[in-house]
Amino acid sequence: xxxxxxxxxxxxxxxxxxxxxxxxxxxxxxxxxxxxxxxxxxxxxxxxxxxxxxxxxxxxxxxxxxxxxxxxxxxxxxxxxxxxxxxxxxxxxxxxxxxxxxxxxxxxxxxxxxxxxxxxxxxxxxxxxxxxxxxxxxxxxxxxxxxxxxxxxxxxxxxxxxxxxxxxxxxxxxxxxxxxxxxxxxxxxxxxxxxxxxxxxxxxxxxxxxxxxxxxxxxxxxxxxxxxxxxxxxxxxxxxxxxxxxxxxxxxxxxxxxxxxxxxxxxxxxxxxxxxxxxxxxxxxxxxxxxxxxxxxxxxxxxxxxxxxxxxxxxxxxxxxxxxxxxxxxxxxxxxxxxxxxxxxxxxxxxxxxxxxxxxxxxxxxxxxxxxxxxxxxxxxxxxxxxxxxxxxxxxxxxxxxxxxxxxxxxxxxxxxxxxxxxxxxxxxxxxxxxxxxxxxxxxxxxxxxxxxxxxxxxxxxxxxxxxxxxxxxxxxxxxxxxxxxxxxxxxxxxxxxxxxxxxxxxxxxxxxxxxxxxxxxxxxxxxxxxxxxxxxxxxxxxxxxxxxxxxxxxxxxxxxxxxxxxxxxxxxxxxxxxxxxxxxxxxxxxxxxxxxxxxxxxxxxxxxxxxxxxxxxxxxxxxxxxxxxxxxxxxxxxxxxxxxxxxxxxxxxxxxxxxxxxxxxxxxxxxxxxxxxxxxxxxxxxxxxxxxxxxxxxxxxxxxxxxxxxxxxxxxxxxxxxxxxxxxxxxxxxxxxxxxxxxxxxxxxxxxxxxxxxxxxxxxxxxxxxxxxxxxxxxxxxxxxxxxxxxxxxxxxxxxxxxxxxxxxxxxxxxxxxxxxxxxxxxxxxxxxxxxxxxxxxxxxxxxxxxxxxxxxxxxxxxxxxxxxxxxxxxxxxxxxxxxxxxxxxxxxxxxxxxxxxxxxxxxxxxxxxxxxxxxx
RNA sequence: GGGCGACUAGCUCAGUGGUUAGAGCGCUCCCCUCACACGGGAGAGGUCCAAGGUUCAAGUCCUUGGUCGCCCACCA
Numbered sequence: 002x003x004x005x006x007x008x009x010x011x012x013x014x015x016x017x018x019x020x021x022x023x024x025x026x027x028x029x030x031x032x033x034x035x036x037x038x039x040x041x042x043x044x045x046x047x048x049x050x051x052x053x054x055x056x057x058x059x060x061x062x063x064x065x066x067x068x069x070x071x072x073x074x075x076x077x078x079x080x081x082x083x084x085x086x087x088x089x090x091x092x093x094x095x096x097x098x099x100x101x102x103x104x105x106x107x108x109x110x111x112x113x114x115x116x117x118x119x120x121x122x123x124x125x126x127x128x129x130x131x132x133x134x135x136x137x138x139x140x141x142x143x144x145x146x147x148x149x150x151x152x153x154x155x156x157x158x159x160x161x162x163x164x165x166x167x168x169x170x171x172x173x174x175x176x177x178x179x180x181x182x183x184x185x186x187x188x189x190x191x192x193x194x195x196x197x198x199x200x201x202x203x204x205x206x207x208x209x210x211x212x213x214x215x216x217x218x219x220x221x222x223x224x225x226x227x228x229x230x231x232x233x234x235x236x237x238x239x240x241x242x243x244x245x246x247x248x249x250x251x252x253x254x255x256x257x258x259x260x261x262x263x264x265x266x267x268x269x270x271x272x273x274x275x276x277x278x279x280x281x282x283x284x285x286x287x288x289x290x291x292x293x294x295x296x297x298x299x300x301x302x303x304x305x306x307x308x309x310x311x312x313x314x315x316x317x318x319x320x321x322x323x324x325x326x327x328x329x330x331x332x333x334x335x336x337x338x339x340x341x342x343x344x345x346x347x348x349x350x351x352x353x354x355x356x357x358x359x360x361x362x363x364x365x366x367x368x369x370x371x372x373x374x375x376x377x378x379x380x381x382x383x384x385x386x387x388x389x390x391x392x393x394x395x396x397x398x399x400x401x402x403x404x405x406x407x408x409x410x411x412x413x414x415x416x417x418x419x420x421x422x423x424x425x426x427x428x429x430x431x432x433x434x435x436x437x438x439x440x441x442x443x444x445x446x447x448x449x450x451x452x453x454x455x456x457x458x459x460x461x462x463x464x465x466x467x468x469x470x471x472x473x474x475x476x477x478x479x480x481x482x483x484x485x486x487x488x489x490x491x492x493x494x495x496x497x498x499x500x501x502x503x504x505x506x507x508x509x510x511x512x513x514x515x516x517x518x519x520x521x522x523x524x525x526x527x528x529x530x531x532x533x534x535x536x537x538x539x540x541x542x543x544x545x546x547x548x549x550x551x552x553x554x555x556x557x558x559x560x561x562x563x564x565x566x567x568x569x570x571x572x573x574x575x576x577x578x579x580x581x582x583x584x585x586x587x588x589x590x591x592x593x594x595x596x597x598x599x600x601x602x603x604x605x606x607x608x609x610x611x612x613x614x615x616x617x618x619x620x621x622x623x624x625x626x627x628x629x630x631x632x633x634x635x636x637x638x639x640x641x642x643x644x645x646x647x648x649x650x651x652x653x654x655x656x657x658x659x660x661x662x663x664x665x666x667x668x669x670x671x672x673x674x675x676x677x678x679x680x681x682x683x684x685x686x687x688x689x690x691x692x693x694x695x696x697x698x699x700x701x702x703x704x705x706x707x708x709x710x711x712x713x714x715x716x717x718x719x720x721x722x723x724x725x726x727x728x729x730x731x732x733x734x735x736x737x738x739x740x741x742x743x744x745x746x747x748x749x750x751x752x753x754x755x756x757x758x759x760x761x762x763x764x765x766x767x768x769x770x771x772x773x774x775x776x777x778x779x780x781x782x783x784x785x786x787x788x789x790x791x792x793x794x795x796x797x798x799x800x801x802x803x804x805x806x807x808x809x810x811x812x813x814x815x816x817x818x819x820x821x822x823x824x825x826x827x828x829x830x831x832x833x834x835x836x837x838x839x840x841x842x843x844x845x846x847x848x849x850x851x852x853x854x855x856x857x858x859x860x861x862x863x864x865x866x867x868x869x870x871x872x873x874x875x876x877x878x879x880x881x882x883x884x885x886x887x888x889x890x891x892x893x894x895x896x897x898x899x900x901x902x903x904x905x906x907x908x909x910x911x912x913x914x915x916x917x918x919x920x921x922x923x
Numbered sequence: 924g925g926g927c928g929a930c931u932a933g934c935u936c937a938g939u940g941g942u943u944a945g946a947g948c949g950c951u952c953c954c955c956u957c958a959c960a961c962g963g964g965a966g967a968g969g970u971c972c973a974a975g976g977u978u979c980a981a982g983u984c985c986u987u988g989g990u991c992g993c994c995c996a997c998c999a
Binding site for chain 2: 006008009010176194201221222223224225268269270273274277278279280285286287288290347360392393395396399400403505506508509542579580582584585586588590591592593595596597598599600601602603605606607608609610611612613614673674677680681688689692693778781782784785786788789790791792822871872875879882885886887888889890891892893895896897899900902903904906907
């Protein structure tokens with residue numbers, strides 16, 4: 002078997018195999034009745050619009066690392082998966098698909114269109130799930146949820162009805178953001194502002210009563226001249242001397258020839274433009290407010306699809322941009338276009354389809370957010386929800402401070418239909434009788450249908466045709482997925498969830514709204530019991546080399562499955578995690594993925610080394626069981642007889658430190674730090690030093706050496722694998738199974754995460770090993786400088802002042818000679834002669850290797866000179882500080898002492914180098 | 924108009940007031956040494972954007988400025 006282990010790690014087959022096993026065995030099913038601390042996390046549900054992209058992969062890697070870490074630490078752990086119906090986005094995608102067949106959704110009708118979307122959902126949703134399974138997400142798939150499934154529909158209706166009864170949800174006619182392409186209202190958050198070059202047209206409105214040569218005008222400036230057709234007033238500031246005499250008079254609205262009043266309102270900024278504003282209450286939020294104050298009529302001059310309506314007179318039927326051009330040229334022809342100013346201004350476009358949004362009066366459903374924002378602010382301020390990184394907390398609170406009402410209705414067909422019925426006779430709005438749902442063609446719809454109008458008694462009631470903003474259902478996700486509004490065992494066990502990990506780009510869309518809804522709707526007695534999550538971690542966004550956010554629609558997305566096939570899932574996961582420093586975005590780089598792949602390969606080969614050599618060991622009568630059974634591993638480190646035993650105590654001491662560091666890092670979402678710590682340990686300490694150090698011991702014929710050495714090696718590998726598992730689940734699972742495990746043990750994922758064992762840390766070994774490493778490095782350095790043939794062993798001399806290091810060298814002579822490629826290391830009690838030799842030294846020791854004929858004396862002298870200069874500078878700086886009473890009296894004693902100690906060491910080194918340079922100069 | 928972030932080695936980035944500021948990649952030199960060339964060994968490489976300030980001590984904290992990026996915002 003051992004020879005069968007491939008030389009290079011080949012992840013494909015291994016990953017596919019384990020992904021399948023994990024899923025089929027329901028390995029990650031959470032027990033809601035199990036005892037102990039709980040760790041629960043609800044997935045940010047991917048939209049069914051597409052497939053998993055690299056951003057999901059980053060998010061899932063971080064979540065999965067924490068989930069696996071908690072699970073291995075024995076917590077009752079749930080990662081609940083699911084998907085979002087993504088109302089407008091999905092409808093957009095399916096409409097686009099239909100467009101290829103030259104079909105409009107209106108041709109199909111609402112029911113048939115919905116059928117098509119469900120069809121899309123089953124294909125796309127299935128693909129996402131398969132991807133996630135393949136990428137190793139350790140979700141509890143038995144609890145998978147979908148925002149449009151019956152149970153969640155019921156939660157949506159329940160939430161709506163409660164908020165409606167409380168008066169927090171209301172219907173009204175206000176200015177909303179209207180997308181003429183999607184033909185629906187959208188919320189403020191769905192409007193993105195883009196800076197664009199534009200024009201400010203200055204238009205003359207003739208004053209009524211002035212004529213001929215005495216004709217007077219008021220000049221207004223506008224970026225949307227076509228809306229002038231809906232003007233119902235012109236406004237100036239009440240204190241503006243220039244225009245005071247016109248207030249109360251009228252102007253003739255050009256092209257329309259409607260007389261409209263000149264009004265005074267403090268909303269007008271005297272400094273801006275001409276100080277005169279056209280008032281179009283139906284097409285501008287400010288004008289709408291002004292219109293309310295002055296009882297102005299509201300004239301909507303547009304249609305749902307962005308054309309001019311009948312109210313636009315002769316412009317009716319024109320596209321809004323055509324109408325704009327026409328209005329301008331017509332005004333110009335009449336001599337009423339004073340001038341055109343080129344400006345850059347922010348244009349609101351639809352987040353989804355990028356069409357220019359039309360502010361427009363419309364009857365919609367809204368949610369009053371201020372009362373919900375207050376408890377949310379308190380919860381965040383009171384740290385009931387800890388926000389990481391901290392600066393996001395300020396951003397969050399600031400947003401809550403300035404929150405405005407949320408337009409929650411959408412004129413779409415794909416989504417949760419609003420559970421309100423309208424009376425055909427008296428227009429009374431009648432809510433659903435309760436939140437029950439029933440199945441219709443396999444999908445849920447509201448079942449609490451009112452039969453009679455409570456106001457007029459009529460029975461002709463029709464359900465509101467609007468659906469809810471997709472984020473409405475998302476805002477219930479942490480508790481709707483656990484069975485709310487019922488008081489289920491899952492809800493009791495896993496709510497509040499422990500943590501939310503999301504991208505900061507959806508902080509306002511989703512995270513904040515969950516906080517508000519969770520606090521308002523769930524049943525806990527205290528806010529602490531009602532928050533949807535106790536911690537909120539906002540992760541970075543993945544950007545491409547240009548710094549642009551990865552986007553599928555822009556074609557800049559990277560397919561993680563493709564990368565996975567190229568480099569392996571574990572490598573990709575490691576790469577993403579190792580770049581996940583909180584608060585900074587991630588720019589993908591091929592180099593980093595390659596590095597991660599190399600790391601996976603390194604781990605693979607370290608294990609391969611063990612198992613390959615095992616064959617020889619087994620020939621001598623030892624079995625894998627004797628060397629690596631769980632109960633054997635548990636008792637490591639074992640004392641090893643003879644030279645070089647130190648390394649065993651050292652590697653476990655290192656492990657203890659590494660485990661503690663990794664735990665701390667993961668606790669604070671410092672994924673990159675956890676990765677780097679493990680990497681340095683595994684590659685540097687474990688492979689480069691430990692394995693190399695103990696190789697001869699493993700081959701020793703003396704059982705008292707070989708047996709404990711093997712046992713320690715296997716035990717250390719086992720700890721390392723468990724340490725690595727959260728970030729590299731597949732590779733570690735595969736290798737873990739090659740070690741003997743307890744009967745019935747199914748997966749490393751259910752094994753324990755390493756704990757720093759109290760007898761592992763050993764400061765003495767840490768120090769001793771560090772000294773020995775310095776000696777080896779010093780020797781290698783000389784060898785490299787002298788360009789010695791690596792195969793040629795050379796003799797070296799060693800001097801040290803004290804007995805400690807001398808003993809240490811004697812006790813570890815064998816590994817020292819081997820790793821430094823020395824034939825002998827003669828320990829001298831007198832100072833070494835620098836002539837004809839290269840010497841490397843620290844303050845504690847000197848190491849001398851005699852020159853061959855090829856020695857490069859000038860190079861050595863140059864090196865020494867440079868080093869001496871550097872040291873001199875350093876010593877001077879330290880001396881200055883130590884001479885400063887301010888420093889010695891005010892700095893902590895330890896800092897002063899440490900500085901003095903280093904200062905003295907440097908002086909020793911400095912003197913050594915100077916002496917040596919002098920010798921060479923002779 | 925507000926707010927946030929970044930600026931550190933050739934590149935991509937870590938860095939939690941306290942020895943000589945680190946990593947990966949790249950670069951230079953040597954080596955296909957019996958786990959791994961996706962490897963081993965040894966190196967070179969930094970006015971920490973600038974200027975002030977606080978402090979015994981600043982890459983780190985404060986102020987101002989610069990460059991770049993992001994978010995929010997109803998000034999026509």
